[in-house]
Amino acid sequence: MHINPKSACLAIFLSTVLVGSHTDAFARQRRSSHSPGKQHGSQKNARNPQSSEAKAESKEYKGRTVGTRSENDCLQYGDAMAMGRARERNQRPALQEQSAKPVPESGFNVVLTHCTADFDSLASAVGLAKLWSLQSRSDLTNATEFDSASNVPTYVVLPRGAHPSVQRFLALHKHLFPIRSLKSLPDDLSGLNRLGLVDAQRRDRIGPAVNLLKHANRITVVDHHLESDSDIETTDYVLDKVGSVSTLIVERLMQADMVDGLTEAEATLLALGIHADTGSLCYDSTTPRDAKALAWVMEQGASQVAIAEHAQSSLSAEQQNVLTQALINTNFTKVQGVTISTVLLTADGFINGLAAVTQDALEMSSSDVYLLGLVYEPKSGGQRKKSKRQPSDLIKAKLLTGDSEDHSLNKVMEAEAWKGGDDWLLRQRLRVVFDKKDKDKSGYLDKTEIFKAIVGSGIVVGQDSLQTLIETIDTDGDGLVDFEEFVAFAKTAQEVQTASHKKQSTLIIIGRAKPGVNMEGIKLGRLLEQFGGGGHPKAASATVRLNEKSEAASIMSDLVDELIETGLQKQLTVGDFMTAPALSVGPDMTESQVEDLFTRYDVRALPVVDDNNDVIGLVTYKEVAAAKQRMWNKEQKRLREAAAKKKNVDNERSPETTKLVEERRQHGSAVKAWMKQHVKTVEASRTMAEVELMLLENDIGCIPVVEDGSMQLVGMLTRTDLLRQHRYYSSLHYHNKGFSNSIASRKPIIELRKRLKKFDLEDQ
Numbered sequence: 001m002h003i004n005p006k007s008a009c010l011a012i013f014l015s016t017v018l019v020g021s022h023t024d025a026f027a028r029q030r031r032s033s034h035s036p037g038k039q040h041g042s043q044k045n046a047r048n049p050q051s052s053e054a055k056a057e058s059k060e061y062k063g064r065t066v067g068t069r070s071e072n073d074c075l076q077y078g079d080a081m082a083m084g085r086a087r088e089r090n091q092r093p094a095l096q097e098q099s100a101k102p103v104p105e106s107g108f109n110v111v112l113t114h115c116t117a118d119f120d121s122l123a124s125a126v127g128l129a130k131l132w133s134l135q136s137r138s139d140l141t142n143a144t145e146f147d148s149a150s151n152v153p154t155y156v157v158l159p160r161g162a163h164p165s166v167q168r169f170l171a172l173h174k175h176l177f178p179i180r181s182l183k184s185l186p187d188d189l190s191g192l193n194r195l196g197l198v199d200a201q202r203r204d205r206i207g208p209a210v211n212l213l214k215h216a217n218r219i220t221v222v223d224h225h226l227e228s229d230s231d232i233e234t235t236d237y238v239l240d241k242v243g244s245v246s247t248l249i250v251e252r253l254m255q256a257d258m259v260d261g262l263t264e265a266e267a268t269l270l271a272l273g274i275h276a277d278t279g280s281l282c283y284d285s286t287t288p289r290d291a292k293a294l295a296w297v298m299e300q301g302a303s304q305v306a307i308a309e310h311a312q313s314s315l316s317a318e319q320q321n322v323l324t325q326a327l328i329n330t331n332f333t334k335v336q337g338v339t340i341s342t343v344l345l346t347a348d349g350f351i352n353g354l355a356a357v358t359q360d361a362l363e364m365s366s367s368d369v370y371l372l373g374l375v376y377e378p379k380s381g382g383q384r385k386k387s388k389r390q391p392s393d394l395i396k397a398k399l400l401t402g403d404s405e406d407h408s409l410n411k412v413m414e415a416e417a418w419k420g421g422d423d424w425l426l427r428q429r430l431r432v433v434f435d436k437k438d439k440d441k442s443g444y445l446d447k448t449e450i451f452k453a454i455v456g457s458g459i460v461v462g463q464d465s466l467q468t469l470i471e472t473i474d475t476d477g478d479g480l481v482d483f484e485e486f487v488a489f490a491k492t493a494q495e496v497q498t499a500s501h502k503k504q505s506t507l508i509i510i511g512r513a514k515p516g517v518n519m520e521g522i523k524l525g526r527l528l529e530q531f532g533g534g535g536h537p538k539a540a541s542a543t544v545r546l547n548e549k550s551e552a553a554s555i556m557s558d559l560v561d562e563l564i565e566t567g568l569q570k571q572l573t574v575g576d577f578m579t580a581p582a583l584s585v586g587p588d589m590t591e592s593q594v595e596d597l598f599t600r601y602d603v604r605a606l607p608v609v610d611d612n613n614d615v616i617g618l619v620t621y622k623e624v625a626a627a628k629q630r631m632w633n634k635e636q637k638r639l640r641e642a643a644a645k646k647k648n649v650d651n652e653r654s655p656e657t658t659k660l661v662e663e664r665r666q667h668g669s670a671v672k673a674w675m676k677q678h679v680k681t682v683e684a685s686r687t688m689a690e691v692e693l694m695l696l697e698n699d700i701g702c703i704p705v706v707e708d709g710s711m712q713l714v715g716m717l718t719r720t721d722l723l724r725q726h727r728y729y730s731s732l733h734y735h736n737k738g739f740s741n742s743i744a745s746r747k748p749i750i751e752l753r754k755r756l757k758k759f760d761l762e763d764q
Contacts, residue, residue, distance in 0.1 A: 092301050093260045097175045105186045107152035109193050110216075114200035115160035115207040118355075119310075120244050121199040122158070122166055123273025124222060126177050126266060127249035128196050129154040134256050152193050155180040159209035164353040165313040169272070176265040182209055189215035196220045199245045201230035204532040222248055227523060228534055243286040246273030250293035267302035275311045284515040285536070315360065319353045326361045326372060335564050336571040337689045338519065341367035342556050346549075347376045350508075355541065358510040369513045369522060371559060375552045377505050427487060434486050444480040507544040507552045509533065509559070522567040527559065574691050575684030577725055578705045578715035584609045587616065587672035591624045594671060598624070607704040607713055608675050614711040615704045617675035626674065682717065683708045688725060691717060 111128045113121040132154045156179045162170065170179070195216035201223045203210045213219065213232060220236040224245050230237070240248055250270055253262070262270075274294045278286040281294065298304070315323060326343045333340045343361070354374060362370040437445055437453040445453075447470055473481045473489040481489075509531070511524040515538060524540035525533075533542020546552060584607045585594055597606060598621060608617035681704045682691050694703065705715040723732055 093263050095176055095263055095265055098178050103155060103180060103185055104153070105188055105191045107191045107193050108185075109152055109154035109196070110185070110212060111154060111156050111196040111198060112200070112206050112209050112212070113156070113158050113162075113198060114205040117158045117162040117166055118199075119163075119166055119169075119269070119276035120246055120273040122156070122162065122170075123269045124198040124245040124249045125156045125196070126179075127246060127253060127270055127273075128198055128220075128222060129156050129178055130262070130266060131249065131252055131256065132194065132196075134258060154178060154194075155185075157182050157185070157209060159207040163355065164316065164319075165310060165356070167352075168313065169269075169310045173265055173269070176263070177269070185212075192216050194218045194220065196222065197232070198222045198249075199224075201225070201228055201232060201239075202534060203231055205534060224248065225525065225534070225536065227526060227537060228529075241287070243281075243283060243290040244274045244277035244293075246270050246277070247287075247290045247293040250274075250297060251289065254293075254296055262297070262300045264301040264303060267297045267300040268306050270297045271302040271307055272311055275307065280311065283538075285538075313356070315356060316353065318351060319357050322347075322351060322354070322374075323357045323360055323364075326357065327365060330361070330365055330367075332365075332367070333560060333564075336568045337687045338368045338568055338571070339366070340369045340371070340560055340563060341365050342371045342373070342560055344373040344375070344552055344556050347374055349376055350506075351376075354508060354510045355512075355539075358512045362512045362514065367514075368516065368519060369524075369563065370511070371556060372510045373552060373556050374508045374510075375505050375546070375549055376508075426490070430487055430490055431483065434483050444482055445486065446480055450481070505546045505549050505552075507546055507555065509542045509544065509556075511535075511540045513538040522563065527563060527567070531555075571687050571689070572725060573684060574682055574686045574688070574705055574717055575714070577688075577721055578684070578717045579721055580705075580715035582607060582704070582713055582716035584613075584713060585619060585671055586610075587670060587675070589671050590669065591671070591674075594619055595624050605702045605716075605718075607679075607716065608671055609713050613713050615679070615681055615706055615713050616711075617672070617677050618679040618704065619671060619675045623674055623676060679704065681706045681711065684714055688722070692722060695719070695722075 109129075109132055111125040111132075113125045117125075156177060158179065159182060161167075189212065192212060192215045195212055195218070197206060197220070199222075200206055201221045203213070218235045219232065220238070221230060221232060221234045222238040222245055223230075224240060224242050224247075226239065226241055238248060242248060271294060274290055274297070275281075277283075278290050281291055322345065325345060329345065330341050330343045333342075341361075351374065354372060358370055358372045361367075361372065434445070435441075437449055439449055439452070450470060470479075470481070471477075473485055475485055475488065509528060511528065513519055513522050513524055519538070523537045525535045525537055528534060528540045528542035531542040531544045533540060535541055544552075544555060583597065583601055583603060585597065587608055587610060594606065598604070605618060605620040607615050608619060610616050680694060680698055680700065682694060684705050685708050691703065695701070702716060702718040704713055705717050706712055707714050720732070723729070
């Protein structure tokens with residue numbers, strides 16, 4: 001194996017820089033790797049005063065591996081950089097379990113996440129607690145916003161639980177972070193020194209922990225929601241436009257002079273926080289600072305295996321059930337080219353992880369905005385046993401109502417009620433409901449029919465609840481519910497239904513929206529602030545206390561109306577951003593004339609119009625090149641035929657013949673003979689989304705724009721015009737000189753182009 005001398009010298013230099021005082025020991029290791037009789041680290045390092053440590057360290061290196069090679073192999077092949085990376089890993093602080101000592105009453109700091117903490121909120125809280133532990137050191141003075149007054153411990157508190165994915169992560173990692181419950185804090189909060197809020201700046205976002213605000217000596221808020229207004233009086237207010245709050249904390253950690261650095265668990269959590277709130281750097285709110293912060297925590301030892309496992313968690317069986325019923329019961333409203341989808345579900349208890357369900361529903365339903373509402377009755381008096389709530393009152397109420405009410409039939413029944421009384425009227429109504437749910441007309445309801453009836457009513461029910469419900473109705477235990485059993489169940493449940501309407505229910509609203517040029521005005525966080533919720537413009541949530549269950553439907557309807565009125569901008573039509581006036585060619589122009597227009601105006605395609613300015617075709621460089629080639633082939637064939645008639649076997653042309661050929665080539669054939677016919681056109685009133693779909697389905701890069709209801713050419717639309725509207729790239733200016741002015745101001749340009757076209761025709 002040949003080793004480049006320059007590479008060898010560079011490796012020796014890097015190894016000297018990276019391993020410092022252990023250079024001689026490593027050199028002896030390398031020599032001893034070729035001498036079986038010598039042990040690694042058997043000689044002392046004279047330049048290292050801690051020779052015993054160097055000796056022990058040298059022994060450790062023998063069996064350790066870097067990547068797929070041992071460290072001895074790294075040294076043998078001059079891989080000093082890999083050796084340095086191995087040293088960095090060895091020098092990282094070891095994972096240590098946090099102390100379980102009670103929170104001292106004499107002094108402590110608290111960092112709060114928002115209610116139902118996500119990865120970004122938890123990671124930034126842990127990172128801020130890390131910063132505060134560093135700020136008590138005398139050698140750190142650069143970050144006055146996080147300056148701690150004394151060496152008091154800092155604890156992270158989750159006011160009201162966490163998302164299921166975060167709970168799953170904490171099930172294995174909670175002991176590695178300074179996390180405490182709200183109840184574990186002392187009753188006497190006079191010792192609370194500093195209080196931090198991350199990813200939250202409103203009182204309703206911290207739930208039961210709002211009581212801590214009045215006891216803290218200093219309050220720090222760190223957030224990245226620029227559109228939110230804070231209702232907390234703070235000492236330090238850190239707000240910046242980044243994709244993740246964890247990025248702000250990581251940037252402070254990067255500036256801090258950390259002797260011990262981050263643990264691998266801390267780096268992993270911070271990486272998960274950045275991944276979660278930036279969509280793994282894919283959300284439109286992501287900034288270059290987020291990418292740099294993520295790269296830094298990866299260098300600090302973040303576990304990519306843990307990130308891959310926890311960043312994208314799969315839905316649980318309960319969440320999959322909710323997603324299925326959400327997709328079945330989704331209502332669609334399309335306004336200004338934006339599809340707003342809503343669904344209102346009912347459950348017999350709180351369901352975790354609705355944010356992930358809503359995100360999947362948004363993508364699977366091809367919606368632009370998705371609002372998911374879930375109504376449930378909160379448990380009171382602590383956690384009750386599940387059996388006490390089964391079968392659910394909400395499930396009973398839904399099962400005893402029809403899929404759709406027939407008001408005319410109800411009036412007839414009420415008119416005939418005097419014949420049989422209230423009992424007769426109840427049986428008649430239940431008969432209608434029973435027959436609608438009896439899909440196979442067997443006279444019985446089986447488990448499948450009951451389940452379909454509940455799902456069709458927007459009820460989230462598990463198999464256990466369903467089985468308990470059937471057992472409650474099926475008094476004879478044959479597995480089938482006949483009409484009499486259905487009536488008996490209805491009479492028993494009437495009182496329960498009446499009491500159920502008096503209970504206070506809770507509505508959870510989760511909103512998700514896709515990015516896009518038509519979605520810039522949608523601010524879901526602001527939309528849900530009226531209910532004490534909040535979040536990002538494209539991801540937000542709120543919890544609403546209901547006096548009546550019927551309020552939920554009106555709330556969801558009002559949200560859609562408000563979203564349409566305030567959030568949806570009028571969608572641009574093709575006439576608003578097309579290139580106009582459009583350059584065109586006539587059917588009698590030749591390919592040389594068309595090619596000259598392509599070169600002069602730097603365009604790639606031109607519409608062909610007749611004398612009435614109606615679009616009759618399209619020409620591109622491809623058609624011009626093909627026409628020239630066909631003309632050349634025909635001319636060559638004609639010359640060969642003429643030469644054969646004259647018995648000219650040498651195939652040589654005279655100067656006169658060559659001049660004739662060139663004149664014919666310059667003259668060329670008319671455009672109408674080789675242009676694209678039956679081309680796609682788009683009316684000026686079409687929306688941007690519609691024309692994008694046309695380009696995609698037909699695989700074309702431009703399309704002529706015509707007046708509504710005619711073929712009159714009014715403009716030209718290209719891929720570049722659409723890119724300008726999306727504003728993907730700052731170098732592609734949004735305001736185009738072709739459409740930045742009104743039609744009236746374009747008239748001089750139109751007249752000039754007509755004169756130039758006439759001049760071109762006369763010149764040819």
